[in-house]
Structure formats: structure tokens, C-alpha cells
Amino acid sequence: MARSTWSGAITFAGFPIAVKAYSMHKSASKDGFKTLCECHGEPIAQVRKCTTTDKEVAADQQRKGVEVSKGAYRTLPRDTVEAIEGGERSAALEIELVCPLDTLDMRLTTGAYVLVPDGPANLKSVELMRQALAKLQRALVTRWTPRAGSRDATLVIHPGERNLLANTFPFEFQLNDAPNMDASNVTVQPGELAMFEQAMTALYTNGPFDIAAFQSDFNARRQKAIQQALDGQPITAPAAPAAPAVPDLMAALQASLDAQKVAA
């Protein structure tokens, strides 16, 4: 059973509706390999060293700072760092905006959560909230700090098919300034577009996306090694897959479409 990321309340019309947030994603670190020493096969301790004296720096002697110019640092006062990083965990979410669902760019979300009622007493309130949001096609915008000292995020609560869902959004300053392509001088002929359309629909399996249909090769390789380790079997290296050749796109498209016509 998944562990909840957060439990607290949504404050609605002055009343707390208690919920637990479960992340839809497993944390990445959970099923990785451990780093062990070659001599004993035991876990390794991380030692933080002073780069001037090469001596170990104890945790209470480590400080935070800012690189003010290349290779030059300024140490921050401890209480400043504590004040910055000591954000309190959200106990109750305050609704700051009720927004139309279609004004949310879901491509930007950084985390996905299911909000389940915390105890049967909250079941009906959560379901009413879900149904009201579904009917209005709106979402609740709140601000969320899941753990003490963790970064805050904008949390958008919206209606799912059977659950109340929530997604974290980055703040504007966290968005990367990705470039836009400029296709304003590109002329697309109807025939060229038709060829691309035909290639997309004829050369590939077209159908609804099913998350279960796509398996991780990395995970399969790792799981095999983990299983061999657990079973006390010899641990074998997986075979490396061959790199595919990269053909000329238009020529390859034409060739593939011609081959289809011959076959049909």
C-alpha cells in the first residue's frame, strides 16, 4: 500500500475537509542499487571534506553560501538559511482562486496526486467537492508545502473520474526559457502534409495510449540483476541492444509508402 505524501485539510467555506495526498508516482530512489565498498561489500559512508585541508567537516560545521563570482563564495548566516529553508508544512490549504479547467496548462505539472478523504467522516465532503468542480469545470488553486523545509508549490485541485485529483505547478520563475521554433517562412504544400499524415497513420500502430503497453528496458535489466542477487544466482550482464541506423527522412518515408502500396 502506498504511503501518503501529506495529510491535512482543504479549508472550504471556513470548514476543514481532511484529506490525504498520495503521489501517483513512486519515488525514484526506492528500488535502485546500493553503493557498496569493494573490500567488504558493505554500504559506504559519505565523507564531506574541506578542499583546503582535506579534513572531514562535521555536519555542524557545514554552512550554506552563495557563489558571488567564479570560485568566490559568501557564507550565509545560519539564521538566514534557517528562515529561508524553515518553511512550515501546510496544515490546511487555503483556496486562493477557483479557475476554469481549460485555463490550466496540464503539460507544466510537476507532480500528480490523488486526494482521498482522511477518514469516513470526510468522504461525502470530498465527493461533493469533486462533483461540484466537475459540474462547474473548475479547479481550486492553493499553495502547498508538503513537508517542513520542502519547497512550496502551487497545488491545483481538480475533479477526476472517481477521485479528487491534485497537480503541482511550478512558479513562473521555475519555468525554463525554452526557445520557440519559427516556421513563419516555411511553405507547406498539401501533398507534403498528406504524405506525412499517410506515413503516420499507415506505417505505425495507431490507437489509444495504454500505459501498461510501454515497459522500461532499464527496469527490466535492473530487475533481472536484483532477482539474480536475491536468488543467489550468478549475476549476468544483459546484452547491449544494437543502435538503429538513421536514414534520410523523406527518402525513407517514400520508400516505406511505396513498399506498402506494393504489399497492398
Ligand SMILES: [Zn+2]
Ligand atoms: Zn570495505
